[in-house]
Amino acid sequence: MEVLYNVEDGIGRITLSNPPHNTLTHPVFAGRAQMKAFLDDPSLRAVVVRGAGRHFCAGADLECLGDQLADPDAIHAALDEGKRLLDLFRYATVPVIAAVRGSCLGAGLELALACHFRVASAHALIGLPETGHGAMPGFGGTLLAQDTIPRAGVMSLVLSGREFGAEEALGLGLVDRVVATKDLDTEVERFIDALVDNRPPSLVRAVMESIHNADRMPREEALQRETALFMEVAREGFQPDTP
Amino acid sequence: MTNDPIQLYESNGIARLMLCRPPRNEMDGAFFQCFARFRASVLPGLRVRGLIVSGQGRHFSSGANVAELKTQVTANEEGARTAFLDDNIASFDALACLPYPVVATVGGCCLGSGLELALACNYRIAARNALLGLPEVQFGLMPGCGGTVRLPRLIGRGKAMEMILTGRSVLADEALSLGLVDAVVERRALASTAELLIDRLTAAA
Numbered sequence A: 001m002e003v004l005y006n007v008e009d010g011i012g013r014i015t016l017s018n019p020p021h022n023t024l025t026h027p028v029f030a031g032r033a034q035m036k037a038f039l040d041d042p043s044l045r046a047v048v049v050r051g052a053g054r055h056f057c058a059g060a061d062l063e064c065l066g067d068q069l070a071d072p073d074a075i076h077a078a079l080d081e082g083k084r085l086l087d088l089f090r091y092a093t094v095p096v097i098a099a100v101r102g103s104c105l106g107a108g109l110e111l112a113l114a115c116h117f118r119v120a121s122a123h124a125l126i127g128l129p130e131t132g133h134g135a136m137p138g139f140g141g142t143l144l145a146q147d148t149i150p151r152a153g154v155m156s157l158v159l160s161g162r163e164f165g166a167e168e169a170l171g172l173g174l175v176d177r178v179v180a181t182k183d184l185d186t187e188v189e190r191f192i193d194a195l196v197d198n199r200p201p202s203l204v205r206a207v208m209e210s211i212h213n214a215d216r217m218p219r220e221e222a223l224q225r226e227t228a229l230f231m232e233v234a235r236e237g238f239q240p241d242t243p
Numbered sequence B: 001m002t003n004d005p006i007q008l009y010e011s012n013g014i015a016r017l018m019l020c021r022p023p024r025n026e027m028d029g030a031f032f033q034c035f036a037r038f039r040a041s042v043l044p045g046l047r048v049r050g051l052i053v054s055g056q057g058r059h060f061s062s063g064a065n066v067a068e069l070k071t072q073v074t075a076n077e078e079g080a081r082t083a084f085l086d087d088n089i090a091s092f093d094a095l096a097c098l099p100y101p102v103v104a105t106v107g108g109c110c111l112g113s114g115l116e117l118a119l120a121c122n123y124r125i126a127a128r129n130a131l132l133g134l135p136e137v138q139f140g141l142m143p144g145c146g147g148t149v150r151l152p153r154l155i156g157r158g159k160a161m162e163m164i165l166t167g168r169s170v171l172a173d174e175a176l177s178l179g180l181v182d183a184v185v186e187r188r189a190l191a192s193t194a195e196l197l198i199d200r201l202t203a204a205a
Helices: A032-037 A062-068 A073-092 A107-114 A130-132 A141-148 A149-158 A166-172 A181-196 A203-217 A221-237 B029-045 B065-075 B078-097 B114-122 B136-140 B147-155 B157-166 B172-178 B187-203
Strands: A002-006 A011-017 A046-051 A096-100 A104-106 A117-123 A125-127 A163-165 A177-179 B004-013 B014-019 B050-056 B102-106 B109-111 B122-126 B131-133 B169-171 B184-187
Touching: A002 A032, A011 A032, A032 A073, A046 A107, A046 A117, A046 A181, A062 A073, A073 A107, A073 A130, A096 A107, A104 A107, A107 A141, A117 A166, A117 B157, A130 A203, A141 A149, A141 A181, A141 B131, A141 B157, A177 A181, A203 A221, A203 B147, A203 B157, A221 B065, A221 B078, A221 B147, B004 B029, B004 B187, B029 B078, B050 B114, B050 B187, B078 B114, B102 B114, B102 B187, B109 B114, B114 B131, B114 B147, B122 B172, B122 B187, B131 B172, B136 B157, B147 B157, B157 B172, B169 B172, B184 B187
Parallel strands: A011 A046, A046 A096, A096 A117, A104 A125, A117 A177, B014 B050, B050 B102, B102 B122, B109 B131, B122 B184
Antiparallel strands: A002 A011, A125 A163, B004 B014, B131 B169
8 A cells, every 4th residue: 555645735645545445455554754754744734644536445455464464473563563653643743634535444444533533525434344354443443432432432333343424423423524525625624724724833733732641641741741832832922812 | 708819618518619800700810829829728628528619700710811921921030930830730730639529610701721720620510601612722822721631631632622723612502512511501500500419429428
């Protein structure tokens, strides 16, 4: 699978490409250094993760996975490494939006859940079907889903192995917005504008970093770090009157 | 009855902490100094089964005095700049660690550090007209009293990101569906609902 990077008007786009369904042929689906450098680009105000063509990502390529399981230690390490890649999305200091068209299943949904937001097209198909194949989500899904939907919802999502339509996924909280398929790209841009338009990039990065600390630091440390970030932000720019 | 910006009453074993600068109950330097005194000398001695935090008048609190805040953050003395913020955070944090339920009753505006105070409580009960938000980004600031830590832990990181980055406020019903508040009641029922909640929580104790 290829991963394509592109920046236009301050929006970074990461495109997963393995037509037609953009299945992941390996858990380490991208080069870590390149991904990190891309996400750290100070000119970015947001990042969009998308699939080439008509689908987001239908999950792991099961044939490849079958072959890879012949070397369990290697695939074990690869899954851990792949999850660290997903952490780059999760802890990116600009908003990361998954633009979900078509199939978003298994590892594909796990990848989308590592993003901060998910905007889905009306015909998207979303789920974690691994249990139907006698497997379980191995790319962080059982944990990442808990950030977006309550634990009981995660249990039924995973154990049922059901594939949900976009509207039902919206009701569950798996996606944040559902839009007409033809409007997906423009609606994602509108979503981004609503979040970061007119905000200084340093302010967005400070807010994002502090929010991330809420789940990766103990409370006291996160609170102290928030103070430090607040001071940096306040020093930089401060208009007492609302525009 | 003192003229302090924060006043404490006790009745029926429940303490009531009231913000007393109506209508906006703005959190200025005097407020935070008073809170620090309260935290140090009053809170440790309280023998109550619950604490209700509310604002006098129409609103809970409109948040910090932004102009005063600017003066403090741009002050030149090393250490003094962050000390006041750490103090504010410690004050709110003190409410989060008490051995009895702490319930915020929220009518009207509950914005910025006002919401951060409510977030430090264990429960939030809102009146139907309540308006809650962290609008700091609209002033070129970010929440500095625990909002970026407490809000995601309460409503989830995605929803918190959206609220804090946009700085938007939500009405009571949306706050309820987000999990930002635990109940929405008629304004006149705020105090009794909070008392009933404390009674139910402490009944077996």
